[in-house]
Amino acid sequence: MLTLDKLHIQQGDFTLRADFTVPHGALCAVIGPSGAGKSTLLAAVAGFLPPAGGRILWQGQDITHAAPGARPLSILFQDQNLFPHLSVTQNLGLGLNPKLRLSTSDHAKIAAALTRVGLADLGARKPAELSGGQQSRVALARALLRARPLLLLDEPFAALGPALKSDMLALVAEIAAEQGTTVLMVSHDPADARTLCSQTILVAEGTAHPPQDTAALLDHPPAALAAYLGA
Amino acid sequence: MAGRVRQIILPALAAALVAGLVLVPLGAVVIRAGGFSALRGTDLSALWFTLWQAALSAALSCLLAVPVARALNRRRFAGRSVLISLMGAPFILPTIVAVMGLIAVFGRRGAVNAGFAALGLPNVTIYGAHGVILAHVFFNLPLATRMILHGWQAIPAERFRLAASLGFGPGTVQRHLEKPMLRAVLPGAFLAIFLVCLTSFAVALTLGGGPRATTVELAIYQAFRFDFDLGRAASLALVQVGICLAALALAARLTAPPAFGAGLDRAPMRFGGGRALALQDLLAIAGAALFLLGPISAIVLRGLPALPDLAPGIWAACGTSLGLAATSTLLTLALALPLALAAPRHPWAEGAAMLPMVASSLVLGTGLFLMARPFVNPTSLALPVTLLANAALSLPFVVRLLIPEVRVLQADYDRLAASLNLRGLARLRLLTLPRLARPLGFGAGLAAAFSMGDLGVITLFSDGETKTLPLALFQLMGAYRMDQAAAAACLLTTLTFALFWACDRIGHHADPR
Structure with a gap:
């Protein structure tokens, strides 16, 4: 259960406020106009932006000031999710041990994770030798290995084609269901939100609104969202 | 917060060392000069x-x-x-x-x-x-x-x-x-x-x-x-x-x-x-x-x-110069890396790295000589002083080379590294050194070549016995033994370029891309 308690983010003139709870195990879309602060919200939750006020809690524990790597979450960025100079296995290994001292059982886990995302036998490759879709799978496999209870997706699949993207989202949903992961997923595509996420956080006009039922929100969008959706 | 403090310990130490190395001799110069009379x-x-x-x-x-x-x-x-x-x-x-x-x-x-x-x-x-x-x-x-x-x-x-x-x-x-x-x-x-x-x-x-x-x-x-x-x-x-x-x-x-590094591969343009x-x-x-x-x-x-026909003394001077070049390059890198890594966030780190530019080789030499003289015979310090001066004077070049690469590195991978808890020595080994290998190698090559070929501070301190290869060459020229001087020059050039080439190669080799 993720709680944003009177969270206040300030970046120059830009202000974003959030005050709500995301239930445990929810798949939650984050939608809203460009520049409204969707990525900013995720960056604050992940610990890259110290908030100007308020608290971030996970299961009641205050993580507002925890270092990004110490938070109970994994995040996939729009790009630069992999170190290009490390092999796929090493990139995954970082999820298990940041010093990359990997035991035999670690290697077994890595192999299993690769198989799970459909990339068995590609562990020795460098990211540049993989397609865009395969790179996304590696990043997802690392999140799988880290097995943190919260997963933040900042449009990591935006550069993929529609078919690949829906494959990846389906894989995310599967893995999240298996591990009971809570997912916050920035999306530009209302269809993605509708198919995958029962709940949606609307970010608009300086506020991140509490999660609402996705279908209801999209069927009767408030003015700010309606303008964005073009509906 | 504790992490922040820990992060600036090394660059602050390096900055203090550079500042001491430049400002203390300058202070000695100012005191001794007592004006321009x-x-x-x-x-x-x-x-x-x-x-x-x-x-x-x-x-x-x-x-x-x-x-x-x-x-x-x-x-x-x-x-x-x-x-x-x-x-x-x-x-x-x-x-x-x-x-x-x-x-x-x-x-x-x-x-x-x-x-x-x-x-x-x-x-x-x-x-x-x-x-x-x-x-x-x-x-x-x-x-x-x-x-x-x-x-x-x-x-x-x-x-x-x-x-x-x-x-x-x-x-x-x-x-x-x-x-x-x-x-x-x-x-x-x-x-x-x-x-x-x-x-x-x-x-x-x-x-x-x-x-x-x-x-x-x-x-x-x-x-x-x-x-x-x-x-x-x-x-x-x-x-x-x-x-x-x-x-x-x-x-x-x-x-x-x-x-450095003008792009050379632009497709040929037809020119009438x-x-x-x-x-x-x-x-x-x-x-x-x-x-x-x-x-x-x-x-x-x-x-x-x-x-x-080269005298055996030349070979000894070769050894001295190679040793000096290697040590001063290591010192330059040890100072340059923490300063360059801190520079994008802390302007003082870049300032410290540029500080040696206010002093020249002979200015530093004069200051160090003035400082050493009350305590020891300065000629006995010829090599350590040359080492320090060379390391200090290469520092601005190497740091300038590194800073743009550090900016790219931090912009691209800081968040990813933080989200994976990649810190400290592990970050240095797995991220910083591999990504900076090329500019580090190139910078080391420049520093080594500069130190190898430098004829500056050593001329103030040397008693004629302790000598680097450039100083030996200078003495041969002064004695009008031009054939031997030319031979020593060949040797010096070869060693200098070999050092540069080796450092640059190591950098390329260590770059896993």
Whole structure:
């Protein structure tokens, strides 16, 4: 259960406020106009932006000031999710041990994770030798290995084609269901939100609104969202 | 919060070391100088010569570089890329070797005077102000050429395509495309060369001297070695610091474009132009190549046969120089890496790294000498002091090389590393060193080459027994044993380039890309 308690983010003139709870195990879309602060919200939750006020809690524990790597979450960025100079296995290994001292059982886990995302036998490759879709799978496999209870997706699949993207989202949903992961997923595509996420956080006009039922929100969008959706 | 503090411990330590290394000797100089009363009339003319020779050297280098760069930009020929790479060589060529080469070509018994004699013209001498300027142009013409060539290559090919489609002739292209580029690039190139020439010592030591061709650096040396007038040496050192500060203030208003690594692979552009232009380009390229390669070839031709006759002392000096170069390079890197990594977030780190630019080799030497003298015989410190001075003086170059790469590294991977909890030594081993391997190798190569070829501080401290290879070479020249000197020059050049090459290779090899 993720709680944003009177969270206040300030970046120059830009202000974003959030005050709500995301239930445990929810798949939650984050939608809203460009520049409204969707990525900013995720960056604050992940610990890259110290908030100007308020608290971030996970299961009641205050993580507002925890270092990004110490938070109970994994995040996939729009790009630069992999170190290009490390092999796929090493990139995954970082999820298990940041010093990359990997035991035999670690290697077994890595192999299993690769198989799970459909990339068995590609562990020795460098990211540049993989397609865009395969790179996304590696990043997802690392999140799988880290097995943190919260997963933040900042449009990591935006550069993929529609078919690949829906494959990846389906894989995310599967893995999240298996591990009971809570997912916050920035999306530009209302269809993605509708198919995958029962709940949606609307970010608009300086506020991140509490999660609402996705279908209801999209069927009767408030003015700010309606303008964005073009509906 | 604790992490933040831990992150700045190393850079703060490095900054403190650099500051101590530069400011404490400067303090000693200031105290000993006690004003400018010790200066003489000749010192004023040294100041004047320092300024005008630097300005003239920079102006000539830039002026001559324009036709060479233009020709290299618009012509494609076999050996072009080799020639452009060679243009980078004088940057690491030991000064003393270049001076020897110039003497071999332009000196009393050189090819130029032989040609003049055959034509019944009077002899020219290379010693004096014009010799100093000639040597400075030799070193800096390639630098200016590369900077201007870079400017040319930075003009998008689409502009030339547009110009061609509008039927621009060479004159119109010059007015609309090339002149604006030159206006942007030339001031930076001029200033970079001007700065280098202001602290010229080895060139002035070998080719200059006398009331008309003494730089402030050389005057410091003479006050030391000939008059042993430490007060005057200290006052002169203050003058030199003043010059550097003024020049740096000037440079701060004008950021020079990077001088390294001009892109060389742009697809060839078809270029029309007539015979006259082709001839002009041919002359520019051939002239520059001859001017740059002639002196080096002269040394090689003369030195190689004499290699077996080298005195054993030379080999000892080789060992000393290699050891010095290796240690001072390691010290430079140890200071440069933490400062460069901290620089994007903490401006003071970059400031500390640039601090050595206010002092020259001889200024640092004077200060360190003044500090050491009450306690020990300074000659016993010749090598450690040379080591420290070399490390300090290479630092600004290496840090400037690293900072842009560090910015890219941090912009691309800081968040990912933080989200994976990749910190401390693991981050250094798995992220920082692999991603920075190339600039680190290149920077180490520059630092090693600089230290290997340096003839500066050691001249103040050496008792004639402890010597580096450049100092041994200088002594051989002073004793007119030119064949042996040429042989030692071959050796020094080979070692210098080998060091540079090895460091650069290691960097490439360590880069896992």
